[in-house]
Amino acid sequence: MNLMPIAVHHEWGRLREVIVGIGDDIFMPSYCEALSFFYDPAQVEMMKKYGGVSELELNPEYAKEAGKQIDNLALELEKQGVVVHRSQRLRPEEMKYLDYVQKGSHFFYARDPVIVIGNHVIEGAMSIPFKVKERYAIRPILRKRLWGSDVKYVSMPVPSPAFGRDQIYLEGGDVLLNGREIYVGISGKGSSPEGAGWLQSYLGPGYRVHQIKVSPEFEHLDCVLALARPGLGVRCKEGLVRELPESIRDWDYVEVTKEEAKKLGANLLVLDDRTVIMDKQHHRIGQELEKRGVEVIVIPYDQVASSGGGLRCSHHPLVRESVLSPA
């Protein structure tokens, strides 16, 4: 198959090739003192009691249904003509990676462990111990696509296994692309200012990396902001601590409530600048987009979303068709 070169410049370029997560190997995260700020008390009790236990034992209906939903997403994308790769299951040593810090796993969210900007493929730096190993689910796919191409492939420095908040963290869910304007969410739970600084230094003066302060009630920027096409977005105002950067400040936004955002209502999959895929539970938001001329394809996604990530989190674009303006 002749594939197009890896390149992603905007959130809305026609999606041509993508990595989609998988529903295998879902294990409850264990409690980790360094992350005591992260989880609510009810979650902490569950983690203390069941950390490291398979969801197939704890909650088999959820595990099976979530797996079906993400498989269905992959099928829908193929139906739309997108080349789909699926995250790969880890080998035993990889599954055990950092489990002395925090047990647990799921591999739904292909968005987070890497960041593709233009032809730069960056292995990111995850702030949650049990998620660091997710890079190994994505890497075999990337490496088949890298060699012999003009891709620039680097890693960020790997976080210390002691974790803590003052490290260089950068996660795909926090990074939104608008050509040479790159937005990085800082909620205190994912990417750090040091991570955004690293990205600016790496990309150089051809890009402007803007930090966007996100409410600590949310993990990532893409939980509260989506860019559907030039001039149109979806946002949860309550999830954004300050005004948006000037380059997207005056756009038309479909507003979502905090409750909708917590169910990943702003977390869309943009197929192109006229079409999005949405979780069918977010009917109202879909209608608002349709009013603005967007075709909305709905699929069931509530079970995957209940683990904290929606449709944007579940895919990582490798090729989108759009034109990058000169620096």
Next chain:
Amino acid sequence: MSEKEIIGAWNEWGRLREAVLGQVDDLIDPEYIPALVWLSEEGKKGLREKAGIRSVKGFPEEARKMKTTIDTLQRVLEAHGVTVHRTGPVPDGFDEEKAYLKDVQKGNYSIGGADFFRVIGTRVLLLNSFHLPFRRSYIWCVRRLLEPLLENSNATYFATPPPSPHYTKDELYLENGDIMIDGHNVYVGMSGNASTPKGVAWLKQLLGDDYRVHTIRLQPDLFHLDWLLTLNRPGLLTYCPEALLDPLPEPLAKWDKIEIRSDEIAGANNLSIDENTIVVPEHLTRIADAYAKKGMEVITIPALETIGYGSGPRCLTAILRRDP
């Protein structure tokens, strides 16, 4: 606006201005794993017996001598105007770093200053893509020292992708002991036991068309290039002909050469402070004399024990800044 700090290295001999050295206190003898199948039976036996032992406790005499080596090297460098930084121990509250990958291989390597990062031009490559897992756990002690030095500098800073903990021989491994630079020519050693073709491919795509990356294939029972070949000043190299599977790459073919024998362990692992001054282990008298005959000032330091643990003067020294 304040002036940016200058970080950079373009060859192996430009006047050395700033460097990082390691320390002995956190050195822990490694465990034998199948990736070390190339070692002699005696070597394997030694690793099986000493695995996981803190060197300062289990082997205090060797540890004391290694400390002497690194301290002496620091004094020599400082006497030549080099700013020297030393890596520290794992701080309190960071015990998870000590446990990193120890389920895969016990051990810790804290003496090899040069192992953990490489400056090529103004790029700073954090190298934690070691073939052997026990070498990957000291990286955060190096980063605590390195990253503040890079703040407000001209350097671009990034890392090699960390290898999978599932061992495969052909993973992307790239180790500084295999890398040698002369301007836009970069040489990477490949014994099969350290850097791999994927590591070389990664370096090539990173450096782009401005650089020519040459692979130097080594005998399969050897380890790093810099024990077997180093570039000491423009037009002078030291090498062990028996160790190389192929003739020297074309840009080096006509250089003046000091040849070493295979029984002169780490005989090429010498550190140029500038193009007229070189640090050589004191027990390698024949090689020291050879440099002197070429008109170089030779400074000798004791290094038998650090070489026994894998590091001669070059391996012990991470270069942050050399004059172009």
